[in-house]
C-alpha cells in the first residue's frame with residue numbers, strides 16, 4: 111500500500127516490480143471500482159511483468175472527490191503519478207473509463223507509451239443523455255439505486271448464478287466508492303469523446319471486450335479498434351464488462367501474447 115500526492119490529492123497505488131522495467135504495465139480502473147479489480151489477473155500473469163496499479167481520483171483510497179473533476183484531471187493524475195515514480199515508458203491498460211484515461215494520456219503524453227491495451231472501452235462510452243440520466247437518478251436516489259443495473263452490465267448471468275459471493279463483493283466495492291467521486295467520473299464520461307485521438311495512436315494497440323459486455327458491447331469496441339491504425343481486436347467468451355475478474359486467464363493469455371511481440 112503506497113500513497114503520493116499528485117495535483118494536490120492523495121493517490122493510492124502499488125508498484126510491483128521496477129518503474130523502469132521494459133515490461134511494465136500500468137492499469138487504470140473503471141467507474142465504481144478500484145485497483146483490486148486487476149488482482150485476479152496477477153495470479154495468471156505471474157512474474158512475467160512489472161505492474162503499477164492505482165485508484166483513479168475519487169475512487170478506492172485516492173482522494174480528490176471533494177471538488178468536481180473531469181477527464182483532464184484524471185489524465186493529469188496518471189501522468190503526474192508516472193512522472194513522480196520515474197516511469198519513462200510503459201504499456202498502459204485501461205478498463206472502460208480507465209481506457210478513456212489512457213486515450214487522453216496518449217493525447218497529452220505519447221512519450222510515455224510503449225504499447226496500449228484497451229479493455230471494454232471506446233472513444234466515447236454511451237451518450238451525453240445516458241450519463242445525464244444516470245447522474246440525475248443517483249443524485250435523487252443514491253448510489254444504491256444504480257447497483258443492480260451496474261452488476262447486470264458488469265457480469266454475465268452465469269457469473270450472477272455461479273459466483274454469488276464475488277458478485278456480492280463487487281457490489282460492495284461499488285457501494286463503497288465516494289458518491290461525489292462516482293458522479294464526477296460520470297460527468298467526465300458524459301463530456302469525453304476521443305474519436306479524433308484514436309487515429310493518431312502509433313504504438314501497438316490491443317482492444318479486448320467481453321462477448322456479453324452490457325456497457326461497451328463488442329460492436330462498439332470493434333468500431334473503436336478500427337480507428338487505430340493496425341490495432342488488434344479480440345473478444346473474450348463468457349464474459350461481460352470486467353474480464354480481469356470474470357475471465358482473468360483469457361485476458362492474461364491475450365496480454366502475455368501481446369507483450370511478447372517485439373517493439374522497435
Ligand SMILES: O=C(O)CC1=CCC(=O)O1
Nearest residue numbers: 140141206207260263325
Ligand atoms: O455502466 C457501467 O457502470 C460500467 C462503466 C461505464 C464506464 C465505466 O468505467 O464503467
